[in-house]
Structure formats: C-alpha cells, structure tokens
Amino acid sequence: MAPKKAKNPVRSIERATEILELLKELDGARLVDLEGYVDLSKGTIHSYLATLEQCGLVSKDGSTYNIGLNSLTLGGYARDRQPLYVLGREGADELAEQTGELVALMTEWNGRSTYLYQRAGERAMAMDSHLGVQLPIHCTASGKAILSELPEERVHEIIDERGLPVWTDNTITDRAALFEELETIRERGISFDDEERIDGLRGIGVPITRDDDLLGAIALAGPVNRLEGDRYREELPDQLTKIRRMIDVKAKYPQL
Amino acid sequence: MAPKKAKNPVRSIERATEILELLKELDGARLVDLEGYVDLSKGTIHSYLATLEQCGLVSKDGSTYNIGLNSLTLGGYARDRQPLYVLGREGADELAEQTGELVALMTEWNGRSTYLYQRAGERAMAMDSHLGVQLPIHCTASGKAILSELPEERVHEIIDERGLPVWTDNTITDRAALFEELETIRERGISFDDEERIDGLRGIGVPITRDDDLLGAIALAGPVNRLEGDRYREELPDQLTKIRRMIDVKAKYPQL
DNA sequence: GGCCGACATTCGACAATACCAAACATTTAG
DNA sequence: CTAAATGTTTGGTATTGTCGAATGTCGGCC
Structure with missing residues (x-):
C-alpha cells in the first residue's frame, strides 16, 4: 500500500501510533525519555500512555513503558x-x-x-x-x-x-x-x-x-x-x- | 493487570481500539457493518478507519477493512x-x-x-x-x-x-x-x-x-x-x- | 447501457475533548 | 533527610473530533 494520507485524519490516532513506534524503537522508555522525541507536553504524553495501557497496547513495568501483548493478539x-x-x-x-x-x-x-x-x-x-x-x-x-x-x-x-x-x-x-x-x-x-x-x-x-x-x-x-x-x-x-x-x-x- | 482506568483518557484511542477489536471479532467488516456496533456516525467511522489504515494498523481490501500487519510487527x-x-x-x-x-x-x-x-x-x-x-x-x-x-x-x-x-x-x-x-x-x-x-x-x-x-x-x-x-x-x-x-x-x- | 439503490467519502459548523502550563505528588539520588 | 527529578492531576482554552447532509462511487438489475 502506498503512503495514502487520510483526508480527515484523527490526529490522536496518528500520535498514538507514533508513540507505539517510539516505544518499539527505543526498546521501552519512561515518560521523560519520550518527551524529547514527541512534540507533546509531559501531561499529554501521560494521558496517551495511560490510555494505551488501559487498552492493553502498552504495558507499564515500574516507570518504564513498553508494547503490550494485545498487539500480539491482534x-x-x-x-x-x-x-x-x-x-x-x-x-x-x-x-x-x-x-x-x-x-x-x-x-x-x-x-x-x-x-x-x-x-x-x-x-x-x-x-x-x-x-x-x-x-x-x-x-x-x-x-x-x-x-x-x-x-x-x-x-x-x-x-x-x-x-x-x-x-x-x-x-x-x-x-x-x-x-x-x-x-x-x-x-x-x-x-x-x-x-x-x-x-x-x-x-x-x-x-x-x-x-x-x-x-x-x-x-x-x-x-x-x-x-x-x-x-x-x-x-x-x-x-x-x-x-x-x-x-x-x-x-x-x-x-x- | 487490573482494568485500571486512566484518569484523563484519550477518548479517540479508546474508540480506535474498540474498532480494532471489532474488526477482529467480526473477522473483517465494511463501514456499514461497524455502524451498528459502534456509537459513531458514518463519517466519523470513516475517518477512524482511514487513519488506522494510514498507520498500518488496518488494511483495506476493496471495501472491507481488517487488521493490518503493523500489529504483527508490534x-x-x-x-x-x-x-x-x-x-x-x-x-x-x-x-x-x-x-x-x-x-x-x-x-x-x-x-x-x-x-x-x-x-x-x-x-x-x-x-x-x-x-x-x-x-x-x-x-x-x-x-x-x-x-x-x-x-x-x-x-x-x-x-x-x-x-x-x-x-x-x-x-x-x-x-x-x-x-x-x-x-x-x-x-x-x-x-x-x-x-x-x-x-x-x-x-x-x-x-x-x-x-x-x-x-x-x-x-x-x-x-x-x-x-x-x-x-x-x-x-x-x-x-x-x-x-x-x-x-x-x-x-x-x-x-x- | 443506463437507472437505481446501497454504500463510501467529503465538507462545514459546532461542540466535545485533547492540549498546555503549572501545581501537586511521588520516587530517586546524594 | 533533603533536594532534584520524574510522574500525575487539574482547569481553562483552542484544537480537532463529531455529526448530518451533500456528493461521489460502485455494483446489480432490468
């Protein structure tokens, strides 16, 4: 598939997948680590991570986040x-x-x-x-x-x-x-x-x-x-x- | 992990994962099929699907959507x-x-x-x-x-x-x-x-x-x-x- | 072939909600 | 034990997700 851009993209989804990719690339990261890579405030990143965790796409171990096993299920x-x-x-x-x-x-x-x-x-x-x-x-x-x-x-x-x-x-x-x-x-x-x-x-x-x-x-x-x-x-x-x-x-x- | 609810969840992420789960449950679906299961308008669902496709989490074959292989990568x-x-x-x-x-x-x-x-x-x-x-x-x-x-x-x-x-x-x-x-x-x-x-x-x-x-x-x-x-x-x-x-x-x- | 119906996609206006900054809490390091 | 660093919550504001309707597209049927 080509890099087809959605006409009316849901930005939050774009940002969420960006964070997921980052977690993979960095092989796990804490909140502050992500701050440097993604153009969002600390508080916002926290909301994203908490939501992704709730959805099973991210797992939190201590204070480091990583990809969750729901991704494997999908x-x-x-x-x-x-x-x-x-x-x-x-x-x-x-x-x-x-x-x-x-x-x-x-x-x-x-x-x-x-x-x-x-x-x-x-x-x-x-x-x-x-x-x-x-x-x-x-x-x-x-x-x-x-x-x-x-x-x-x-x-x-x-x-x-x-x-x-x-x-x-x-x-x-x-x-x-x-x-x-x-x-x-x-x-x-x-x-x-x-x-x-x-x-x-x-x-x-x-x-x-x-x-x-x-x-x-x-x-x-x-x-x-x-x-x-x-x-x-x-x-x-x-x-x-x-x-x-x-x-x-x-x-x-x-x-x- | 318990069903920990995020305090300030990003609703769009919750909805997006709901759609992903649905696509899995239904073993692929068209836009109209999803309309009955998810409480969003046709137009909005379309934006979600288009964005998820752009992010590789969904693949579109003709007019039916399904889970994309980026989920396998993650x-x-x-x-x-x-x-x-x-x-x-x-x-x-x-x-x-x-x-x-x-x-x-x-x-x-x-x-x-x-x-x-x-x-x-x-x-x-x-x-x-x-x-x-x-x-x-x-x-x-x-x-x-x-x-x-x-x-x-x-x-x-x-x-x-x-x-x-x-x-x-x-x-x-x-x-x-x-x-x-x-x-x-x-x-x-x-x-x-x-x-x-x-x-x-x-x-x-x-x-x-x-x-x-x-x-x-x-x-x-x-x-x-x-x-x-x-x-x-x-x-x-x-x-x-x-x-x-x-x-x-x-x-x-x-x-x- | 052309018409019809079903479905997908786009668009603009409005309102929900994601965002930031700053305050607050918690953990870690010294 | 204290200070620094990081994590979490909050409220006001602007972004952006949402709806409904209009438009576009596809496929089937006569």
Whole structure:
C-alpha cells in the first residue's frame, strides 16, 4: 500500500501510533525519555500512555513503558488470515526439515517484505525470532521474488517511496538493473540474494500466487559457506520450486 | 493487570481500539457493518478507519477493512522481549519433539493465559495457530500453573474481574475449590486440566519463574485418548519438570 | 447501457475533548 | 533527610473530533 494520507485524519490516532513506534524503537522508555522525541507536553504524553495501557497496547513495568501483548493478539489474528500463512506453513516446515536451513514466509506490506513465519532447520543459523519484522524489498530474496510478480507500476511506486538504499557492496541500487534482474527472476521463477543485504548471508526465494493473486514468497537463508556452488544455484532452488508446486496444488484444491 | 482506568483518557484511542477489536471479532467488516456496533456516525467511522489504515494498523481490501500487519510487527517485538519466550522456546521445541504433543508457552496478560509460542509435535492434534490468543485462566493447565505462583490477592483480583465461568462439566467454578487446587499444584509443581475447558481435551502445565518473578507457564495439551493413565499422571509431568529445571538453569546462567 | 439503490467519502459548523502550563505528588539520588 | 527529578492531576482554552447532509462511487438489475 502506498503512503495514502487520510483526508480527515484523527490526529490522536496518528500520535498514538507514533508513540507505539517510539516505544518499539527505543526498546521501552519512561515518560521523560519520550518527551524529547514527541512534540507533546509531559501531561499529554501521560494521558496517551495511560490510555494505551488501559487498552492493553502498552504495558507499564515500574516507570518504564513498553508494547503490550494485545498487539500480539491482534497481530496473531492478522497473520492467521493471511492466505500465504495458511497455505504455506506446512511447506515451510517441510523445507526447513529437508534442507536444515532457515525458511521464512514473507509477504509484501508497506513496500517491504514482512515475516509471517519462520522455521529453523537443524543446521540453521542461530536466529532470533523475526516475526513481523519488515525487511527492505530490493535486497532480499523474498523481496525480489515478490517484486517479480507485482505490476510494474507498483514496483515503481515502491521504489519511489523507499528508494534503493545501499546495504552491502552487492546491493542493487540502480532501477534499471533491478528491473533486469526481475525479468531474470520471472524466467526461472527463482530469486537470489547474494550478500545483497548482509555480508556473508545468501538467500533464495520463490513467489507464491493463487489465481493470479500474489500472496508473498517463501525464502531460504544461510551463510555463504553453506549456500554455495550447485547447492546454492541448483539443488535448493529445485527444492523450493517443489514446495511451491505443492502449495499451488493446495491452493487449487483447498479441501485437501 | 487490573482494568485500571486512566484518569484523563484519550477518548479517540479508546474508540480506535474498540474498532480494532471489532474488526477482529467480526473477522473483517465494511463501514456499514461497524455502524451498528459502534456509537459513531458514518463519517466519523470513516475517518477512524482511514487513519488506522494510514498507520498500518488496518488494511483495506476493496471495501472491507481488517487488521493490518503493523500489529504483527508490534506484537512480534513484544513477544521477543518476553523472558519466558527467550528462555523457554528451545525447551518447548524439545518437549514437543520428545512427546509428539502440542506444547505452548503461556503468560499472564489481562487476567488471562496468553499464547506466546506454540509448537506441534509429530502426533499433535491438528492445530490452528494460536499466537496471542487469550484463554481463561481458571480452566487451563497453563492458567492454573500461573495462578499457583501469583500472590493470593492477585488471584482474587483476577477472579473478581473475570469470574469463574463454566466451560465444561469439569470446570472449577467455586473459588474455595480453586484455591485448594492451587495448593495441590504448588505441592507438586504440576497443574492438570482434565477436560475443564474443552471436552475431550487434557493438559499439563508447569509454572516458570526467575528470581521469584513469575514468567508464565509451559503447557502440553492433547486428546484424552492419548493423555491418560500413567502417561498423563506421571511420565509427561516428569518430562515437563525436567524441561522446567533446564529453563531454571538457563535463567540462572544467562551466558550459557 | 443506463437507472437505481446501497454504500463510501467529503465538507462545514459546532461542540466535545485533547492540549498546555503549572501545581501537586511521588520516587530517586546524594 | 533533603533536594532534584520524574510522574500525575487539574482547569481553562483552542484544537480537532463529531455529526448530518451533500456528493461521489460502485455494483446489480432490468
């Protein structure tokens, strides 16, 4: 979705979400800490925090505030309705088992590639949980898989909004080069992230669609020393493609 | 936390969260659908929805609104900071593997027992994902494990707020009986749910603490025909206790 | 294709309420 | 124990959320 501005926005909601984002960014904060970041008086911030706490969106521990678990209740619900999650979880588990690597279900949100689910195989990198985290779309395997299935104009929109910021030496920062790459991805149905976001980290992705609706992508990630040669270029891509086909079938015959 | 009312609440935030809850309850809704549930004019509801969408908390598909994925971003973050999740995930995975059943990490929120994580073993019941779902605390193994470690007055508070509603014939609905049961749980360190919430479903739980701080509980669930006899009363409880000890150690020596 | 009904969106005037500053209370540090 | 720092409450004021009506849009039906 584009950064569509509401015509008659409810300012209090804008401010409340700003505070929530801040609490996340700062990893918890006291009232005074927030004062510097948000253009509201101490008293007003207090009202906001107290109200958000009452609503379960914020939790107060001593005098520091943080995000409350009602957000998880809402978020968990939102994830459950994502068709990619419903259709793809099983396949993701299977793929993690087969390959031993880290597998994730990602969907486009806000012009970013967003984690719906992640499963670590036996040999997978130590991972912190990434649920809900939003990654840049131009330098991840999942993101490029998604872009490859989006209408061209939407891709331009996203780039206009987010740009093509550099993450590593390998990051694609040129719009034309990116479109070329997307064409290549479409041909084979596989996207690669060759240390484009993080040095030493590679990834492989496939887009998932249903009735021409783009649902998102499945992606696999691992360190360069394990994702290399034929395994990186052939074997794993083939396994991903198989899982993709399995999901396609599942999407077509939901009763199974 | 008790239903603490903010002294000077920001009404717009209260109303916005009310709308979010409604969207979840109704599993998505159009503007007119909401009109019947919320005491605001059509125009105002529209402003709310448009603002929430702009903030990523709501997504609009055609003319129906639903919860947006920014809630998952916030919720995922909130989960990651829960010590029970950080300390217990590995143990939960292990337990699911060992037993083949459904294992969950639950924490108290809002006087309810709330899912932070769930892992299904090989033979586990088909499960829909339950992330963030809030269960009643008096008729679940996890809930009673949690209650057993809470100060008595807090338990009274929760019961005062939530009551002891009937779920099945086995649900404990008497305050004194519940307190007796909690005493029993404290003695052995294990709680049982013997079809107290859902007919045919049993559960076993252990509380998890760190430095006398209650973090939540680990719980295992399965159908009566697999959770019975010694396995239900001895073997599985012992396995849970082992995992609990493992987590205790991990809590004590965080560097490991 | 065009009409109709249902619904979504915008707008301006009014009134509710979010805001600030300052007073008050509480906690923390020294 | 005192002072400083932070958290909480209050009342008056201006912002802004609210309503109702008008306008715009969509989809179905004849």
